[in-house]
Amino acid sequence: MPPDAAGTIGAAPPLTPRRPEAVLFRRRGEAITVGRFLAEAAALAARLPEAPCAINLCADRYLALLGFAAALMRGQTTLLSADRSPRRLRELAERHPGAHALVDDAATLAQDAAAAACPVVVTGCAEALLPPGDAGRAVAAPRIPAERIAAIAFTSGSTGEPAPHAKPWGALVAGARAAAARFDLADPARPASIVASVPAQHMYGFETTLLLPLHAEAAGHAGPTFYPSDLAEALAEAPPRRLLVTTPLQLRALLASGAGLPALEAVISATAPLAGELAAEAERAWRTRVLEIYGATEAGSLASRRTVEGPLWRPYDGVRLRIAADGSALAEVPGLPRPVPLADELAPAGDGRFRLLGRRADVVKLAGKRASLAGLTRILNEIEGVRDGVFVAPEDLDRNPRARLAAYVVAPDRSAREIVAALRERIEPAFLPRPVVMLDALPRDAVGKLSRRALAALRPAAARRPRSDA
Amino acid sequence: MSVTSTVPLEAELARLIVEALHLETAPEEIDPEAPLFNEGLGLDSIDALEIALAISRRYGFQLRSDDERNHRIFASLRALAAHVEKHRTR
Numbered sequence: 400m401p402p403d404a405a406g407t408i409g410a411a412p413p414l415t416p417r418r419p420e421a422v423l424f425r426r427r428g429e430a431i432t433v434g435r436f437l438a439e440a441a442a443l444a445a446r447l448p449e450a451p452c453a454i455n456l457c458a459d460r461y462l463a464l465l466g467f468a469a470a471l472m473r474g475q476t477t478l479l480s481a482d483r484s485p486r487r488l489r490e491l492a493e494r495h496p497g498a499h500a501l502v503d504d505a506a507t508l509a510q511d512a513a514a515a516a517c518p519v520v521v522t523g524c525a526e527a528l529l530p531p532g533d534a535g536r537a538v539a540a541p542r543i544p545a546e547r548i549a550a551i552a553f554t555s556g557s558t559g560e561p562a563p564h565a566k567p568w569g570a571l572v573a574g575a576r577a578a579a580a581r582f583d584l585a586d587p588a589r590p591a592s593i594v595a596s597v598p599a600q601h602m603y604g605f606e607t608t609l610l611l612p613l614h615a616e617a618a619g620h621a622g623p624t625f626y627p628s629d630l631a632e633a634l635a636e637a638p639p640r641r642l643l644v645t646t647p648l649q650l651r652a653l654l655a656s657g658a659g660l661p662a663l664e665a666v667i668s669a670t671a672p673l674a675g676e677l678a679a680e681a682e683r684a685w686r687t688r689v690l691e692i693y694g695a696t697e698a699g700s701l702a703s704r705r706t707v708e709g710p711l712w713r714p715y716d717g718v719r720l721r722i723a724a725d726g727s728a729l730a731e732v733p734g735l736p737r738p739v740p741l742a743d744e745l746a747p748a749g750d751g752r753f754r755l756l757g758r759r760a761d762v763v764k765l766a767g768k769r770a771s772l773a774g775l776t777r778i779l780n781e782i783e784g785v786r787d788g789v790f791v792a793p794e795d796l797d798r799n800p801r802a803r804l805a806a807y808v809v810a811p812d813r814s815a816r817e818i819v820a821a822l823r824e825r826i827e828p829a830f831l832p833r834p835v836v837m838l839d840a841l842p843r844d845a846v847g848k849l850s851r852r853a854l855a856a857l858r859p860a861a862a863r864r865p866r867s868d869a
Numbered sequence: 870m871s872v873t874s875t876v877p878l879e880a881e882l883a884r885l886i887v888e889a890l891h892l893e894t895a896p897e898e899i900d901p902e903a904p905l906f907n908e909g910l911g912l913d914s915i916d917a918l919e920i921a922l923a924i925s926r927r928y929g930f931q932l933r934s935d936d937e938r939n940h941r942i943f944a945s946l947r948a949l950a951a952h953v954e955k956h957r958t959r
Contacts, residue, residue, distance in 0.1 A: 625914070626921050628931035652918045656925065766915050801915065803891070815893045819911070828906070828913035833891045 408734070411542035412572040414440075414468055415613040419537070422590065423612050424461045425637065426621035429531060431461065436468070438535025443469035443527035447499070448520050452476040452551070454491055454500040455600060456483060461621035462524040463599040464609045466501035467550070469527070471568070472541055477550040481600045481767070482561070482827060492519050545569025545734065552602045554696045554769055564697045570734025571610055574699045577715035577733075578606065579615035581703055582642070582665065582690070591617040591664060592637035595644035596624050601767055602696040603669045607644045617642070627656035640664045646767065647673045648800035650681055650689075663687040668706075669694065670767035672755070674798050678706035693755065696769075698730045698739040702753070711752040722747050726756055742769065763792045763804065766829040772804075775830060779806060782821045784813040787841050790832060791854055806832035807854055809840055875950035876901075882950050889923045890916050901946040917943065929958035 417423070419434030443465055447453070453470040455477050457463035470477050478498065480491055492498055498519055505523030529535045543549070549568040553561035579585045593611060597604035612619040624633045630653055634641050643666045645653070650668055653660075654677070663685050668678075669692040678689040693712050694700035701720070702712040714720055719731040726744030744756040758764065761771050775790040782788075787809040796802045808818055815835040822831055842853035883896035886905075890912070899910060906912045912920075921932040932942070942952045 623934040625934045626918070626932050628933050632933075648915060648918065652922060655922055656931070766913060801919065816898075819893050823911045828911045829915065831911050833893065835893050 408545060408569050408572050411544050413540040413542050415540050422618040424619045424621060426461045435535055437538040437540055439527050439529055440465055440468035440472060441538045443524055444472040446527060447473050447522060450475055450497050450499045452478055452495050452498045454478045454480060454498055456500055456502050457524055459503045459621050460599050460608055460619055462503050466524045467609060471543055471549055476548045479550055479552045479600045479605055481598050543568045552696045567734050570732060572614055573717060573733035574606055575610040575614035577717055578611060578700060580716055584615035584617050587616050589640060591640040591642050593617050593642045593644055594620045594624060594630060594633045594637055596630055596649040597644060597646060602699065603694060606700055627653045627658045631658035631660055634660050642667060646670045651677060651800050654681060654684060660685050665690050667692060671764055672797050673706050675706060682707060695741055698732050701730055710754050711748050712755060713752050720753060763796060768827060768829050770830050775826065778825050785810045789841060789849055803833040804830060805834055807836045807838055807841055809838055875954050878950045878954055879946050883946060885923055885927065886920060889919050899946055903945060905943050924953060928953055930956045
C-alpha cells in the first residue's frame, strides 16, 4: 500500500529533514547550506519582537525563507501578502493587531514606499546574516506541531477584502513532499536547482520556492528574477537539474526575448492555464519538458500534467478530489482540517485523473489573482456618477496571458479617465479595465440582461487588438 | 554636461507605453514625475514585462532587476527615460 502523505509526516515534522551540508539556497553567488540557514534562522528568531504574526514583505527569496523560518521558530504565523500596496498593508495591520513586518534590510526601508507605509514594527532579515565563510553554531532543525498555523495566504480580488486561508504546518510539509515525489526531487544524490519568477508571497511561489528547498532535495535561488534577462542569468549560474518555475505570462516573455538558456530539467508553470502551442514552443526552444501545476490558494497545489500530453491532470499523492455531477469539486488535502471547494469545474476521467472544464462563470484570474466579475461590476456601479456599468472578460482570457478586462459604462458627466482613476483606488491594478467604453446606455434586452455579443459590437475599433485585417 | 534633457525621450516613451499597454490615457497626460505603478498610473507586473519587451525591441537593451535599482527605474516616466538614455544601443 502506498504510504499516505498525511500519515507519514507525523505529529511534528522538522523545519527541514535535509542534511546540514546540503545546499539549501544560492544567493549572490554563494551556496548556503542547511546548517548555515538554521544558524541564521535561529539568530533572526532571537531578534523578532513578541508577536502573534509576521507580515513577510521580503523580496529576496532567501531572506523571505529566513523570515518565515524565524517566525515559525517563535510560534508566529506568517502573513503572505503578494499585494504590497500601502492600503493593503494598513488593512493587514488592522486585521492582525500586534503583527510586525519583515523586510530585506531595514536600512533601505525608506526606499521601499510600501514597507515604509506599514504601520508596524519592522525587522530587516539581512541583519541576521552571518559573515561569508562563517558556518555559525550548529542548530538542530526544530520540530513544529503539524496543526500549528504556519502561514496565512490570501485570495485577493475585488469582492471586498481578501479572504484568509490558514495553512497548518503539516499541510505545507505534506504538499512539499507530494511535489518532491511528483517532480523527482527526493534523491539527495541528484539535487536540483530551482529558479523562479513568481513571488514567494504568492501561494504557488511560497510552495515551490520556499517549501521545496526545505522538504525536497533542491536549492532555491534568492533572485532577483523577474525580467527574462534575470531568469537567463540565474539559470546560467545554477548547477544542472535546473528547474524553471514560472507562469504562462513569464514563459511567453522569456520565449519572446530569445534569451539563450542552459539545459533545463523541466519548466513548471502555474497560476493560469498554459496554451498547448506555447508549451510546445517552449519544449522545442529549450529541449525540455513543460509541466503544469493545478492548484488554488485555498488548497495549495493539487495536481500536475505535462501540457503537450493533453488535458488530463493527475492529482498529487494523498489528494482526493470529490467531483459532483455538475462539475463542482471538493479537494481533500492531507493536513487541511476540512475539504476545500474549488473555483473551477472539473470532470473525472475514470482513471483517477481529471479534466479542467474551466472557471465557474463569474470568476476571472489575472496575474495570479482571482476576482469576481459581479464584484467588480458592483464596485463600478458604486462610483459617483455611474448610472450603469458592467465588467466583461474577453473571450481569450484563458489563452492570452496579456488579456485584460473591459468595462462598459454609462456615466454622462464622467470621462473614461475619471472612471479608471476612481477604480484605481478600489481594485488591484491587474483588474483595471482596458478599454473603458463609455456609452449612452447599455444594450440591455427586454428583461434587462446583457449579452456578450451586443456588448462586443459596441467596442470601438481603436480599442480592439491591432490586426492585419484592416 | 551632466544634465541632459530627456523630455523628447519622455514623450516617445509615453507613446510607447500607452500603445503597448492599450491605456486609457493620452501620452501627454502622463505626469513625468508620477509613479508608473500602483497608486500612480496603475501599472502592474504584467505591464512591466510588456514595457521591458517593447524597450528591448526599440532601444536594443534588456531591463534587469537588480535590487533597489529597479524601483528607481520605474519610479516615474522621467526616471525610466533617464535609464533608457543611459543604456540604449539604438
